[in-house]
Amino acid sequence: MRKLSIAILVFLMLVLTYSFKNEQANPYELFYSQNLSTFTAQQNQLLSLIENTTSFDSVSKTTLLKKIRENRIHLKKIDFWLRYFEPNAYRKINGPLPVEWETEVFEKFEKPYKREGAGLTVSEIYLGEDSVDKKILLNYTQMATEAISVYNTQPILENLKSSDVFFLCNRLFILNLASIYSTGFENPNSENIIPELRQMLSDVNEIYTAYNITFEDKKLTAAYLDLYRQTINFVAHASDDYTQFNHFVFIRDYVNPLYTINQTYIAKYQIVSKNMLDYSLNINNPSIFDKSLFTAQNPNGIYHRIKDPNILKEIDSIGKLLFYDPILSGNNERSCASCHKAEDYFTDTRIKTALQFNPAKVLPRNTPSLINAPYNHLMMLDGKLLSLQEQVQTVTTNPHEMGSSEGEMLKKVMSCPTYKKAFKKFANYTPANQKVSLNHIYSAITAYYSKFSQYYSPFDEAMSSKKEIPEEAIKGFNLFMSKAQCATCHFVPTFSGIKPPYIGNEFEVLGVPSDTTFTSISQDKGRYEVNPATETLHAFRTTTLRNAEKTKPYMHNGVFNSLEEVINFYNRGAGAGHKLSVPNQTATADSLHLNLAEKKQLIRFIQSLNEKITFEKPPVGLPKSKIKKLNTRKVGGSY
Known part of the structure; x- marks a missing residue:
């Protein structure tokens, strides 16, 4: 009780502090500060709850899980800002993994480094273990609670005074609606994915209202707000079961059009970002499914x-x-x-x-x-x-x-x-x-x-131009985003390991076998040879699924010769599910329980990602050399 009272006292002090500091604060800043205070207090309550837990039986686990899920709702009220303002601190509040080596574009300038994840998601996953170490759980929560303080520093608070930063936060929010928030990437409880999305959309609507009151010269238009209300309504009437959620319609009819309008604001107001999160994104891109979305390489x-x-x-x-x-x-x-x-x-x-x-x-x-x-x-x-x-x-x-x-x-x-x-x-x-x-x-x-x-695929055209694709492909996409768990590694719109804001490549450990007898794991160490770490052993870059039907064989060693084989591999839990020893596997080791019809639908969707490319014939000849022995070379080589 004493620790709980301290947490409440801390909360009251924070509220008083914010009230004093923000006597002249506008509604937009107040929404942020008040909800940050509330979330801080809720995290302190969670910390006290864990400290006072003596044994982690089913009853105490249920109590803690309930509190964690309650705190997730409070977090989502300010996720709009937190994820954009300081992503490394966010990983400690709601990181998907205890350790991340996903390598950002900045490796072009610095070596990859270990980033610890903590907070709500890893705590919830950890409570699913048979044996729970109180010290580990406390550490996850303490790291999260300490990380919150970053968001109350002056450099961060200054961002709230900028309408430009609002549109950049909003862009990332919309991109994550398409790629993260509805897939379970960082929400381990599938039953809560859609209810949490529903609540978050409502909270962001409050942010929009506060923003429009505060920044009257750069308001969100009635057209944007009307479309956003339609988005809220669409999710409000959806089933809580995320496997029944129509991700296709959600992204095509709501999320992508919202993104397009927000991009017009960024272009109209000539917004230039100083945040490295925006390093790759293109301010003139018109659609999530237009290939000018971001720049990763300089082809020329x-x-x-x-x-x-x-x-x-x-x-x-x-x-x-x-x-x-x-x-x-x-x-x-x-x-x-x-x-x-x-x-x-x-x-x-x-x-x-x-x-x-x-x-x-x-x-x-x-x-x-x-x-x-x-x-x-x-x-x-x-x-x-x-x-x-x-x-x-x-x-x-x-x-x-x-x-x-x-x-x-x-x-x-x-x-x-x-x-x-x-x-x-x-x-x-x-x-x-x-x-x-x-x-x-x-x-x-x-x-x-x-x-x-x-070039573009039929799926891109369906998303950007609303051209029709087969119903089976749409069902396959909805499976891809939910039950099949593909979208937690292959992110929209590249369908590779590059997720918003598209500055990093994810590497996954799948436990790929050396052959189809599944007697041993491939001995290729993968990413470990470049960046030695426990988490990188046998890890490989998650490649795109675009044109996958046309680019067999599959996996780094070409072990599978068909998409059916690949889907069956994942369906049984990848390497660990096939009884191979893969202690650091990142793909789920549980069965996905996909039936034959669902597997066919997934393949139909992957086929819709085949791009309509106009290839060229090889040259008819090669330039002559002054070195005579070079003039017998063949177009394309001999082998």
Whole structure:
């Protein structure tokens, strides 16, 4: 009781403090401060409850779970701001995992670092364990309670005075409506996902009201508010069962149009963000399903400043020739197209893993498709590379892949008058790099193949233009977002491991077997080789499901040859569900209980992600070289 009284006293003091500090505060700031105070008090109550718990039997667990779920509702009143203002503090309040190594775009500037998660979600998951250690549970709650104080510092409070920041918070909120809030990504109790979403939508409506009173010069329009009320009404009439929720209609008819209107505000008011969360997002993007949503890579590399369409067309033409030219390999017999075949969506569907430079051996990993590669912040399945150009460099100089050397490559390419003339011309358009370098060569190649990532699928068209797709595909998408749990790793709209605000790549441990007998796990250490940690052992970057039907075989080792096999693997609980030892598995080890009809619906949805790409035929010939022995090389290479 004494500790509970202290918590109430702390709450009253906070309220008085806020009242004193905010005598002149506007309704928008007051809503924030009052609800932050309430949530702080509720967290202190939870802390006291745990401290006073002597044994974690079913009764005490039920009491604690009830309190945690109550606190989640209080959190969601201010989630709109907290997630945007300080994401690292948010992870300690409501992190999905106790430890995260998901690697952000900022790895381009600093090494990945361990980030501890704590708070409500991990506490709820932990209470589901047979044995509960009070110290661990207390630590999760203490970390969360301490993290709240960050949101009452002056730099954070200053954000509340900016209407610009409001629209940036709102953008992230809307993106999370499409990707996070309705999928169970950070809510372990599926029964509460839709009720919590319903409550959150109502709370944000209060934020909107307070905002419009406060910022009369940049109000949300009646059209936006009317659409938002329709969104609230849609969710209000939905079933509490998230497996019955129509995610397709929710996103198509409500969330995406809300996003479009908010983007018009950002463009109209010329809002420029200083928050690194907005590093990748495009202020001029019109739709969540438009491929200008965010920028991860610079496809044109050294040519990124060139705007002349005629010069860009010439670069593309030379890039295409180089893509098919085995001159880039050590033996003049291997080209980029040897493994990345255009007709196979720039992968190789004929073999589990590609041939090595020595064709008597094969590579350890499956060839990834180059389609949509520009949307990855980190390249390769283990995320060891940072750019498309670095990927070309690494592959061409790898003794097991193309077996060339940088000096030899440049010499051979420049021995061809066609290439030499072109690159000397292109170098004039790169003032800081007027001497032809390998970067000019690499950038031409990436510029060529990246253009094939600008196409759309029937699903995109359904979402942005409201074109029809089969009902079975819609059912499959709704399964994808709920019962099948796919969307907790493959996020809308890339359907990869890149979630809002699209600055990071997630890596998952699935327990992929070495073969389909499931007698052992693949020994490939994956991300661990780049960033050694317990959590990264056997972890791989979550790749896109776009064009998945066209890009078999699947998994890093090509172990599965059909989508049916992949779905069956997940349906039984991935590696652990197949009785393999995977102590750090991130996919659920429980059965998903998908029936045959549901599996077919999932596949129908994945098929709707096949992009309508217009591929090109290979070049009819290759440039002649002044080195005669090079003039016998074949388009696409010999093997």
